[in-house]
Structure formats: C-alpha cells, structure tokens
Amino acid sequence: MPAQQPVEVVTRDRDRLLSELYQEHYRSLVRLAVVLLDRRELAEEVVQEAFIKLHGKLDRVKDQSRIDAYLRSIVMNLARSRMRRRMVARKHPPEPMLDAPGADADIDLRDDQREVVDALRSLPARQRDCLVLRYYQELSEAEIAETLGISKGSVKTHTSRGMAALTKVLEVSV
C-alpha cells in the first residue's frame, strides 16, 4: 500500500496492526513516559491509554508510516495532561499515603544522574519534552516537530534554550 493512501483498516487488521505496534514500541514508550512522569505504574497507564485511543483512530491515520509518531504524540499529550493534573493536586495535597512508593521507586539512579533528572523536570514543559525526545529517544528535529505538533524552528529554539537552562541549573547546584 502506498504510504500516502488512506489506510482502509477493518477491525481484524486494526487488531493486528495494534499488536505489531505494541510489540515494537510499548517498552520504549513506557520508558519515555517514566522519564516524564517518574512512576512506572502511571507511565504504563498512560501508554496503555494511548494504545486504546489509537485503536479507535487507526482508520483516520492517513499515512501508515506516521503511526508510530502519532502514537508517540498521544503518549506525550497524555503524559503532559497527567503532569498538569499532578501539579494541581500538589497545590491541594491529599492526606499522605504512607505505603505509596516514592518517585522513581523502580529506577536506580546515581546521585549525579538524579541531579540531572531533577534539573530536567524543573524546565518548562516544551523544553523538557524537546530534550527528552532528542537525547533519550534520539529523534531528529523533524520527528520531534511532528510528535509535538510544532515547527522545526520551534524545536531548535526549545532544545537550545532547554540545554542552556539545564546547564545553568546544574552549575548552580554544583
């Protein structure tokens, strides 16, 4: 099927396509979401929700070669929405749950790594997203632009500003 043709996907094909996408991308998307959300369980919820959303929209994806970018952008949007919700919740904190796991409970980070990750999370959302997609997912500027729905120029700006801000934060902390 030519890449630019609309995808005529019947239910069985949709299931098969979703299964293939799951095999190929699930693990890396969970890791990406953990970087953003710092909780594995929450990250998995977000990625699963993204797959469920994608299943309903597969018919509307015009270019099959872009499905993975589309899936990644759903994950980024859902993660951003969860982060926003969490920030609101932090302003109105509930009673602390004593048995709740702490941030990054599933990840062993060295102190210097923890310092970088904390600094990264203190950046504005767009800068942080660009840095994560560039330096963790190793995406090109064009791919980042497609994932975030912004121009390549904006990606360049956010990435360089993000890197400068991150350097500054790390210098201060030293």
Next chain:
Amino acid sequence: MTDNERNTEDRLRDALSAYEQVEPAGDAWGKIRAGVNAKQTKRRTVFWSSLGLAGAAAAVVAVIGFAAVRSGDDGERVVSNPPTIPRVSSRSRTRASSAATTRPVATRASSRKPVGRSVPTSRRPPSLWRKTGPSFSVAG
C-alpha cells in the same frame, strides 16, 4: 554550544540511559485488549441507544403528523340536494334544518351564532355547517 553545555549533554544522555532498565509489567497487552473491547462495547451501546432514540423520535413525529393531517381532514361531506340552511332559532340556538323535509338536522345545536360562512352546531362531536358555494357542507 559551550563546553559546559557539551558536558551537560553528556550528563543528560547518561542520566536518561538509566531508564533503559525500566521493564513494563507483563499483563499490559491484556489490559489494552480489555480497554479496546470496553470502548467498542460502549460505542456499540451508544450507537444502538442513539438509533433507538431516533426511531422513537421518528415514531412520535409520525404520530403527531398523522394526527395533524387527520384533524385537517374534518370528514367534510357535501350535503347536496337540497342544502340545509342554518338558522338561529327563537331561543338563539343555531339549528340546521333540511330544506326538503324541514326537519332539523342538527338537534344539539350550540347557542353560538353563525360566524361568517360557518355555523357551529354542536360542541361534541364537533360539527360545523359551512357554506360552500351554493350548498352547505357538514363537518362531522
């Protein structure tokens, strides 16, 4: 890019590489399948509910339309040869009597007087005498 930024870049790559150790739980595909099925079931339910509602609405519209058409069709039948002439009786009651027999046709005439070309002759069942051309017709 400054040396510091290059150093930050290396540190960032190193820190993010630590997330390669994250392993998802094993039952994720089952949860996704369950979620997809639940969404499809919900969508189907919404579809059939909407269809049912649309059907019910169409039925109501049809009933109302039918009733409106029926009410417009007042079963008018022309009384021919010879027409009766509504008259107001001495008790101010409208009475229609046959010209042929001179006997009253509408015995339960209302007390209302003829209005224009129409003469109400009873309230129940609604009955109306109308002048249509040279003859009168009765709506029953």
